[in-house]
Amino acid sequence: xxxxxxxxxxxxxxxxxxxxxxxxxxxxxxxxxxxxxxxxxxxxxxxxxxxxxxxxxxxxxxxxxxxxxxxxxxxxxxxxxxxxxxxxxxxxxxxxxxxxxxxxxxxxxxxxxxxxxxxxxxxxxxxxxxxxxxxxxxxxxxxxxxxxxxxxxxxxxxxxxxxxxxxxxxxxxxxxxxxxxxxxxxxxxxxxxxxxxxxxxxxxxxxxxxxxxxxxxxxxxxxxxxxxxxxxxxxxxxxxxxxxxxxxxxxxxxxxxxxxxxxxxxxxxxxxxxxxxxxxxxxxxxxxxxxxxxxxxxxxxxxxxxxxxxxxxxxxxxxxxxxxxxxxxxxxxxxxxxxxxxxxxxxxxxxxxxxxxxxxxxxxxxxxxxxxxxxxxxxxxxxxxxxxxxxxxxxxxxxxxxxxxxxxxxxxxxxxxxxxxxxxxxxxxxxxxxxxxxxxxxxxxxxxxxxxx
Amino acid sequence: xxxxxxxxxxxxxxxxxxxxxxxxxxxxxxxxxxxxxxxxxxxxxxxxxxxxxxxxxxxxxxxxxxxxxxxxxxxxxxxxxxxxxxxxxxxxxxxxxxxxxxxxxxxxxxxxxxxxxxxxxxxxxxxxxxxxxxxxxxxxxxxxxxxxxxxxxxxxxxxxxxxxxxxxxxxxxxxxxxxxxxxxxxxxxxxxxxxxxxxxxxxxxxxxxxx
Ligand SMILES: Nc1nc2c(ncn2[C@@H]2O[C@H](COP(=O)(O)OP(=O)(O)OP(=O)(O)O)[C@@H](O)[C@H]2O)c(=O)[nH]1
Ligand SMILES: [Mg+2]
Ligand SMILES: [Zn+2]
Ligand SMILES: [Zn+2]
Ligand SMILES: [Zn+2]
Numbered sequence: 148x149x150x151x152x153x154x155x156x157x158x159x160x161x162x163x164x165x166x167x168x169x170x171x172x173x174x175x176x177x178x179x180x181x182x183x184x185x186x187x188x189x190x191x192x193x194x195x196x197x198x199x200x201x202x203x204x205x206x207x208x209x210x211x212x213x214x215x216x217x218x219x220x221x222x223x224x225x226x227x228x229x230x231x232x233x234x235x236x237x238x239x240x241x242x243x244x245x246x247x248x249x250x251x252x253x254x255x256x257x258x259x260x261x262x263x264x265x266x267x268x269x270x271x272x273x274x275x276x277x278x279x280x281x282x283x284x285x286x287x288x289x290x291x292x293x294x295x296x297x298x299x300x301x302x303x304x305x306x307x308x309x310x311x312x313x314x315x316x317x318x319x320x321x322x323x324x325x326x327x328x329x330x331x332x333x334x335x336x337x338x339x340x341x342x343x344x345x346x347x348x349x350x351x352x353x354x355x356x357x358x359x360x361x362x363x364x365x366x367x368x369x370x371x372x373x374x375x376x377x378x379x380x381x382x383x384x385x386x387x388x389x390x391x392x393x394x395x396x397x398x399x400x401x402x403x404x405x406x407x408x409x410x411x412x413x414x415x416x417x418x419x420x421x422x423x424x425x426x427x428x429x430x431x432x433x434x435x436x437x438x439x440x441x442x443x444x445x446x447x448x449x450x451x452x453x454x455x456x457x458x459x460x461x462x463x464x465x466x467x468x469x470x471x472x473x474x475x476x477x478x479x480x481x482x483x484x485x486x487x488x489x490x491x492x493x494x495x496x497x498x499x500x501x502x503x504x505x506x507x508x509x510x511x512x513x514x515x516x517x518x519x520x521x522x523x524x525x526x527x528x529x530x531x532x533x534x535x536x537x538x539x540x541x542x543x544x545x546x547x548x549x550x551x552x553x554x555x556x557x558x559x560x561x562x563x564x565x566x567x568x569x570x571x572x573x574x575x576x577x578x579x580x581x582x583x584x585x586x587x588x589x590x591x592x593x594x595x596x597x598x599x600x
Numbered sequence: 601x602x603x604x605x606x607x608x609x610x611x612x613x614x615x616x617x618x619x620x621x622x623x624x625x626x627x628x629x630x631x632x633x634x635x636x637x638x639x640x641x642x643x644x645x646x647x648x649x650x651x652x653x654x655x656x657x658x659x660x661x662x663x664x665x666x667x668x669x670x671x672x673x674x675x676x677x678x679x680x681x682x683x684x685x686x687x688x689x690x691x692x693x694x695x696x697x698x699x700x701x702x703x704x705x706x707x708x709x710x711x712x713x714x715x716x717x718x719x720x721x722x723x724x725x726x727x728x729x730x731x732x733x734x735x736x737x738x739x740x741x742x743x744x745x746x747x748x749x750x751x752x753x754x755x756x757x758x759x760x761x762x763x764x765x766x767x768x769x770x771x772x773x774x775x776x777x778x779x780x781x782x783x784x785x786x787x788x789x790x791x792x793x794x795x796x797x798x799x800x801x802x803x804x805x806x807x808x809x810x811x
Contacts, residue, residue: 535641535642535659535660536658536660537637537659540653540654549681549684549685550684550685552653553655553685572672575657575672586688
């Protein structure tokens with residue numbers, strides 16, 4: 148402690164003695180303060196650049212000085228470099244909304260442009276004259292054509308227009324492009340785009356060019372629109388698959404549940420449910436047939452892609468499996484006779500129970516009556532059940548040793564037997580507990596003996 | 601003093617006695633031992649019966665004519681871990697029900713082993729009943745009735761196929777055991793550790809017990 152204190156004090160006095168302290172962006176050679184790091188650096192390269200070693204060492208010095216000035220940063224940098232312990236996650240911010248906003252702008256823009264283009268196309272197609280000259284005039288009234296006099300080059304490929312590379316107008320936006328930078332929209336496709344068929348195809352049959360010239364940009368807009376249309380369109384097998392799923396749902400969530408209920412009732416001897424059970428059963432079979440037919444139709448469908456071929460095959464396989472497992476899960480209905488048999492047995496059991504119940508009442512009220520009854524039915528042994536007693540096994544008895552576990556169980560049983568005033572049971576249980584204790588000690592001794600040798 | 605507690609019997613009939621018997625259930629885990637007992641004692645059945653820990657204790661009395669037979673039932677756990685406990689419960693038992701599951705051949709083999717063990721280690725004269733449980737699953741049966749019946753006959757066992765679920769033959773098997781249990785030789789009973797308890801209504805004559 149002392150040493151450290153002395154050292155500190157002496158250091159401080161040293162600092163105090165060095166009275167003139169220069170601060171700032173000083174050139175180490177001319178000791179001029181440049182005020183800005185960049186200025187100092189430029190000065191140094193200009194004035195003292197011939198000495199490369201010095202420049203290098205100065206750069207280092209400069210770097211250190213900078214670090215010292217931005218003291219906090221060093222610490223952080225060093226931490227980042229050397230401390231690899233897991234770091235807590237700082238502030239977290241969702242950028243989804245921002246992304247959506249940006250995206251929405253684009254989507255809106257795109258949708259608007261597409262819609263405008265389609266509307267223009269609609270107008271173009273409305274009352275389109277057949278005569279080429281009249282048609283051109285018509286086209287010009289819908290979309291204003293750009294004046295080509297000042298356009299010297301194609302805006303797309305920047306090649307200059309001349310006799311061989313002529314100017315062409317896009318019919319949808321009126322801009323000027325060269326032939327290579329344009330494309331044609333066949334009339335039939337144009338009608339398709341606006342969801343109409345050609346009213347009178349023969350009208351256009353004689354025409355040499357039944358199509359519109361478009362700039363690549365407008366062509367792309369329409370092309371994209373078509374693709375999106377197809378993207379949202381489900382493949383035709385989906386309809387069938389949905390129907391299959393409907394059937395499956397109906398079977399699983401409705402019919403099978405009902406069937407099981409009715410089936411259990413039949414097993415209880417309720418004959419009146421036999422008709423309904425048969426009906427539900429045949430309904431299930433019908434649905435299974437439908438599923439089979441639908442999956443066959445999917446399989447036979449013309450699938451152009453390989454992936455949809457495997458899909459349809461897999462659907463068929465899954466359905467075969469499903470149909471099999473469902474059919475197997477439906478138990479055969481008991482026959483009319485069997486159900487009657489069950490009902491008969493049940494009635495008998497009920498009668499017996501009723502007799503026993505009467506016995507029980509009489510036992511409580513009048514012993515002599517019971518005895519008389521017993522005498523009258525001496526041959527058929529009268530069976531009477533009392534309400535039995537059973538303690539609850541609490542699950543908290545776990546131990547590594549099953550014997551200890553059992554002792555805990557029995558202790559708990561004894562408690563319950565006492566509470567229930569079951570003194571015979573208490574006695575039996577206590578005897579068992581003692582046996583367990585003896586057995587346990589025997590076991591302990593044995594294991595002690597064996598471990599001794 | 602004594603007269604107060606003893607109701608007078610106008611016809612002078614021999615009053616009923618209570619015979620108490622210790623009965624143990626043995627068998628592979630999940631064959632339905634607890635379910636059988638629960639059906640017999642409480643008239644209940646649980647589709648999701650929890651596996652027994654150690655050995656459970658239940659009592660039930662059945663009245664055979666004017667004899668009350670009280671069973672002290674020890675329902676042992678079938679799990680391997682508790683096998684060391686079983687001898688403590690079949691020792692001194694007057695009756696045993698060895699249970700197997702008719703849909704599972706292995707449990708039948710295990711039952712035979714239990715029978716062997718009982719014949720070697722348990723009290724001589726113990727009444728052993730073999731119960732082929734889960735009769736309601738008859739369509740999944742893998743142990744044929746003939747097979748078990750022959751086996752039971754050869755080994756002098758009572759045999760019944762039962763279902764704790766539908767309660768088929770459950771009371772019947774206990775009743776059959778009760779009927780087969782010897783009920784009059786007091787000396788023999790004492791040797792076997794059977795306790796004879798006079799009912800409150802009974803007279804003092806021990807020899808006339810359980811006629
Ligand atoms: N279908 C049917 N199931 C039964 C029958 N008896 C028992 N079970 C079922 O079988 C399963 C096991 O029954 P338990 O009574 O716990 O079997 P356990 O022999 O006591 O088993 P441990 O206590 O592990 O030795 C339970 O899910 C019961 O619902 C029966 O007669 N029919
Ligand atoms: Mg159990
Ligand atoms: Zn300088
Ligand atoms: Zn265009
Ligand atoms: Zn071009």
